Amino acid sequence: MTVMNNLSFILNRSHDVEFAERPIPKLSSPYNVLVGIDYTGICGSDVHYWDHGAIGHFVVRDPMVLGHESAGTVVEVGSEVETLKPGDRVALEPGYPCRRCEDCLAGHYNLCHKMVFAATPPHDGTLTGFWSAPHDFCYKLPDHVSRREGALIEPLAVAVHIARQGQITPGASVVVMGAGPVGLLCAAVSKAFGASKVVSIDIVQSKLDFARGFAATHTYLYQRIPAEDNAQAIIAKCGLGKGADVVIDASGAESSIQASLHVVRMGGVYVQGGMGKADITFPIMGLCQKEVTAKGSFRYGAGDFKLAVELVANGKVNIKQLITRVVPFEQAEEAFKAAKGGDVIKILIAGPNEGVGEFLKA
Numbered sequence: 001m002t003v004m005n006n007l008s009f010i011l012n013r014s015h016d017v018e019f020a021e022r023p024i025p026k027l028s029s030p031y032n033v034l035v036g037i038d039y040t041g042i043c044g045s046d047v048h049y050w051d052h053g054a055i056g057h058f059v060v061r062d063p064m065v066l067g068h069e070s071a072g073t074v075v076e077v078g079s080e081v082e083t084l085k086p087g088d089r090v091a092l093e094p095g096y097p098c099r100r101c102e103d104c105l106a107g108h109y110n111l112c113h114k115m116v117f118a119a120t121p122p123h124d125g126t127l128t129g130f131w132s133a134p135h136d137f138c139y140k141l142p143d144h145v146s147r148r149e150g151a152l153i154e155p156l157a158v159a160v161h162i163a164r165q166g167q168i169t170p171g172a173s174v175v176v177m178g179a180g181p182v183g184l185l186c187a188a189v190s191k192a193f194g195a196s197k198v199v200s201i202d203i204v205q206s207k208l209d210f211a212r213g214f215a216a217t218h219t220y221l222y223q224r225i226p227a228e229d230n231a232q233a234i235i236a237k238c239g240l241g242k243g244a245d246v247v248i249d250a251s252g253a254e255s256s257i258q259a260s261l262h263v264v265r266m267g268g269v270y271v272q273g274g275m276g277k278a279d280i281t282f283p284i285m286g287l288c289q290k291e292v293t294a295k296g297s298f299r300y301g302a303g304d305f306k307l308a309v310e311l312v313a314n315g316k317v318n319i320k321q322l323i324t325r326v327v328p329f330e331q332a333e334e335a336f337k338a339a340k341g342g343d344v345i346k347i348l349i350a351g352p353n354e355g356v357g358e359f360l361k362a
């Protein structure tokens with residue numbers, strides 16, 4: 001069904017949402033394309049804005065369209081666009097750097113201080129009918145990759161960036177703290193990068209059961225005991241010898257972060273991918289004495305989306321498995337409630353335009 005409207009899902013303030021028509025965006029540059037949004041995944045950050053009206057110093061002061069994990073269909077291209085045409089199906093990279101500052105020019109555009117990122121106040125997100133974007137931030141999906149899979153390229157790109165920060169090499173042992181969507185995807189990317197042991201850790205057994213069928217070679221149910229004791233149990237149970245080569249924290253939980261430093265081997269790598277409390281107690285002595293390389297990871301940068309599409313296209317990451325449910329656009333608020341409830345991995349919101357027709361058939 002083709003309905004040329006621009007119905008948008010808008011957060012006024014915490015738990016106060018509305019559906020409203022917004023003007024269809026114009027192509028603001030000859031290098032932009034207009035994309036009709038087909039599917040949007042709900043991310044933890046979207047739920048956090050909906051639930052609390054803010055993340056750290058990013059506060060929703062004016063009504064903001066939610067959503068940033070989207071795939072869609074190109075409906076119009078600017079006069080200078082050579083790589084895309086109407087009808088192409090694309091995954092959207094939803095953050096647009098300035099391309100001119102030192103960080104951008106050094107290739108670290110995710111660190112650009114002028115970044116315009118979807119659904120990060122004051123910028124609107126992608127739970128809308130049409131989205132105007134620079135053509136080089138829209139990634140064409142191969143014919144055999146669906147638009148639903150396309151909506152999961154964004155969180156996969158987050159995991160690609162984390163795994164790159166972890167310098168995972170063939171044969172490595174990798175421990176991933178947290179088996180939410182990003183933790184699961186970090187496990188899958190680690191495996192795709194050649195890790196021979198991939199350990200998923202969580203406090204919820206059902207998430208570990210899923211992780212085992214998805215990418216993990218080993219799992220560990222995190223216990224309510226000191227972080228150091230959990231770490232010893234992980235090393236013993238998973239045969240990690242002198243510790244893991246790489247530990248990724250995709251949970252943001254204080255205890256997991258502490259355990260990460262106890263699990264990593266001498267000279268190993270620890271990557272902080274999850275965001276939780278701003279300040280925690282950190283075992284800094286271990287960092288020093290083990291000569292651990294510690295890295296942060298923020299969103300994604302050069303080449304991450306491209307590789308994410310390739311990992312799905314060549315079957316290295318079976319991203320479809322993460323889709324728990326697809327709901328029509330009108331049920332966006334219910335989808336947020338279900339996402340907060342936590343017994344889903346990824347919910348996709350269809351539409352508001354042609355995706356709905358496909359949902360009704362599915």
Ligand SMILES: [Zn+2]
Binds near residue numbers: 043044045068069154
């Ligand atoms: Zn996200």
Ligand SMILES: [Zn+2]
Binds near residue numbers: 098099103113115
């Ligand atoms: Zn910049």
